[in-house]
Amino acid sequence: MTKVLVSDPIDQAGIDILSQVAHVDVCIGLPEQELVGAMADYDALMVRSGTQVTAAVIDAAPQLKIIGRAGVGVDNVDVTAATRRGVLVVNSPEGNTIAAAEHALAMMLALTRNIPQAHTSTMAGRWDRKRYLGNELYKKTLGVVGLGKIGAHVAKIAQALGMVVLAHDPFISNERAQKLQVRLVELAALFEEADYITLHIPRTNETANLVGDRLLKRMKPTARLINCARGGVVNEEALADALRNHTIAGAALDVYSSEPLADGSPLRSLRDNVILTPHLGASTAEAQANVAIDVAEQIRDVLLGLPARSAVNIPGLSPDLMEELRAHLSLAEHLGHCVSQLAGGNVQELEVRMQGELAAQPSQPLVTASLKGLLSSALGERINYVNAGLEAKSRGIKVLEVKDEASRDYSGGSLQLTCRSSSGLHTLTGAVFSGDELRITSVDSFPISVPPSNHMLFTRHRDMPGIIGRLGSLLGQHNVNIASMQVGRRIMRGDAVMVLSVDDPIPESLLEDITSIDGIREAHTVSL
Numbered sequence: 001m002t003k004v005l006v007s008d009p010i011d012q013a014g015i016d017i018l019s020q021v022a023h024v025d026v027c028i029g030l031p032e033q034e035l036v037g038a039m040a041d042y043d044a045l046m047v048r049s050g051t052q053v054t055a056a057v058i059d060a061a062p063q064l065k066i067i068g069r070a071g072v073g074v075d076n077v078d079v080t081a082a083t084r085r086g087v088l089v090v091n092s093p094e095g096n097t098i099a100a101a102e103h104a105l106a107m108m109l110a111l112t113r114n115i116p117q118a119h120t121s122t123m124a125g126r127w128d129r130k131r132y133l134g135n136e137l138y139k140k141t142l143g144v145v146g147l148g149k150i151g152a153h154v155a156k157i158a159q160a161l162g163m164v165v166l167a168h169d170p171f172i173s174n175e176r177a178q179k180l181q182v183r184l185v186e187l188a189a190l191f192e193e194a195d196y197i198t199l200h201i202p203r204t205n206e207t208a209n210l211v212g213d214r215l216l217k218r219m220k221p222t223a224r225l226i227n228c229a230r231g232g233v234v235n236e237e238a239l240a241d242a243l244r245n246h247t248i249a250g251a252a253l254d255v256y257s258s259e260p261l262a263d264g265s266p267l268r269s270l271r272d273n274v275i276l277t278p279h280l281g282a283s284t285a286e287a288q289a290n291v292a293i294d295v296a297e298q299i300r301d302v303l304l305g306l307p308a309r310s311a312v313n314i315p316g317l318s319p320d321l322m323e324e325l326r327a328h329l330s331l332a333e334h335l336g337h338c339v340s341q342l343a344g345g346n347v348q349e350l351e352v353r354m355q356g357e358l359a360a361q362p363s364q365p366l367v368t369a370s371l372k373g374l375l376s377s378a379l380g381e382r383i384n385y386v387n388a389g390l391e392a393k394s395r396g397i398k399v400l401e402v403k404d405e406a407s408r409d410y411s412g413g414s415l416q417l418t419c420r421s422s423s424g425l426h427t428l429t430g431a432v433f434s435g436d437e438l439r440i441t442s443v444d445s446f447p448i449s450v451p452p453s454n455h456m457l458f459t460r461h462r463d464m465p466g467i468i469g470r471l472g473s474l475l476g477q478h479n480v481n482i483a484s485m486q487v488g489r490r491i492m493r494g495d496a497v498m499v500l501s502v503d504d505p506i507p508e509s510l511l512e513d514i515t516s517i518d519g520i521r522e523a524h525t526v527s528l
């Protein structure tokens with residue numbers, strides 16, 4: 001029975017989708033050790049930001065196939081550990097964009113008009129009309145750090161409020177910024193010029209503590225900072241000092257370096273110029289339904305053997321591309337599996353050469369599929385599209401990608417894998433024929449045309465009379481039935497290759513006898 005664990009609050013719509021294909025357990029707020037102890041037989045885990053999916057949690061789940069993050073940021077998931085284990089990580093890149101953007105705008109408006117403080121004061125019986133004099137956003141400058149989905153929506157609404165918008169985002173083009181009517185500037189300039197600064201960046205090694213003393217000191221004393229992106233991006237000690245010393249006018253935070261916010265946080269000792277909310281950016285009914293449905297559908301699909309649409313740890317492989325390349329991905333896996341067995345020994349290098357029309361396709365998926373095939377002899381089911389690249393890297397296998405558009409051997413192009421191992425070098429080429437029929441079209445540059453089959457025998461031999469007969473007789477003596485046989489040669493009486501499809505595996509002892517036939521230089525068995 002397929003089992004899914006939901007360890008953070010997830011909208012019922014998502015639970016209902018999961019329940020179509022699995023038994024669903026909802027266990028909210030488990031401490032890490034209890035979560036580790038609970039993972040043994042779960043096939044999928046669904047979380048938000050509350051669960052820390054550590055390597056220990058992942059390693060305690062031998063059945064785990066997918067981790068679904070019902071939201072954007074996956075910094076609470078050890079993605080490297082998941083990838084190493086071949087566990088897919090998916091998220092919902094757009095499900096809570098509007099919610100988070102509107103929360104940032106709400107925080108900016110509340111901050112500039114002192115709404116929480118004025119509310120508390122009025123509820124306490126006071127009538128402080130002078131104390132809570134605010135500022136208008138109209139004609140003020142907003143600095144957006146991170147002009148992605150949320151940042152861009154915040155910019156659009158701010159412009160509707162009459163604000164001028166600057167942005168800093170090293171990965172956004174000037175064309176994109178111009179289209180958004182936003183001026184791209186350096187980070188320091190943004191902090192100097194903006195009246196309001198809003199952060200919409202992920203927490204990465206590069207963004208950790210990005211906003212500290214240095215940038216805070218560049219802010220105008222009338223400027224305000226909003227962070228509804230990720231804690232840890234802002235140095236909270238430095239911010240508390242700036243607020244306490246009134247070197248900036250205020251700050252509104254929804255996220256913190258560690259959550260829940262510690263009782264002893266310096267932010268808790270501030271009053272009039274700070275607003276704190278408990279990571280509410282995505283907490284709207286609409287967003288929670290969106291992300292729950294989005295991620296539950298992906299978990300369901302993956303458990304049914306279908307591709308996921310928002311995989312975090314399979315770069316460049318969208319479902320559409322997977323469908324378009326399906327036959328060539330299968331060819332790559334077969335060639336990888338075959339060439340690793342031909343090469344034998346310790347694989348040192350794999351060259352993946354995309355030829356003809358195939359060279360126009362993105363290389364990543366075909367390289368990943370080739371590596372999956374190459375390593376499947378050693379790793380079996382443990383290798384997949386998620387971890388093939390990481391496993392190859394961890395084994396020190398050098399991977400070369402070559403695109404050869406000039407080659408015009410087959411319609412649809414062809415794929416050539418060259419594997420260098422401690423035992424030598426072998427090259428296999430293949431193509432996809434009509435009806436998605438896979439064919440191996442050359443072995444070590446000798447032309448053949450055979451479909452990959454479960455049990456194959458490859459020989460390298462001298463092209464001379466009688467050798468085929470002797471091989472056939474030997475196999476017959478050992479009751480090995482030949483399903484097909486092809487010989488490939490470049491010149492008469494030179495070297496040649498033979499590829500046989502046989503009904504049964506060829507034992508090692510028989511392989512030794514085959515290799516001892518006069519004229520046969522090499523013989524390799526390949527089992528798919």
Ligand SMILES: NC(=O)C1=CN([C@@H]2O[C@H](COP(=O)(O)OP(=O)(O)OC[C@H]3O[C@@H](n4cnc5c(N)ncnc54)[C@H](O)[C@@H]3O)[C@@H](O)[C@H]2O)C=CC1
Nearest residue numbers: 073100146147148149150169171200201202228229281282
């Ligand atoms: N408070 C909350 O509940 C929520 C918080 N978030 C946070 O907001 C972040 C942004 O979300 P989206 O806009 O959907 O992501 P996104 O990926 O669409 O945009 C992030 C942008 O940040 C930019 N960026 C990355 N590193 C940068 C750097 N060093 N300096 C400047 N820009 C940089 C990227 O180029 C990208 O354009 C998420 O990573 C998540 O951490 C998202 C949703 C809800």
Ligand SMILES: O=C(O)C(=O)COP(=O)(O)O
Nearest residue numbers: 048049050071072073282
């Ligand atoms: O989507 C994100 O990145 C968020 O931070 C939302 O967090 P949550 O799912 O509300 O715990």
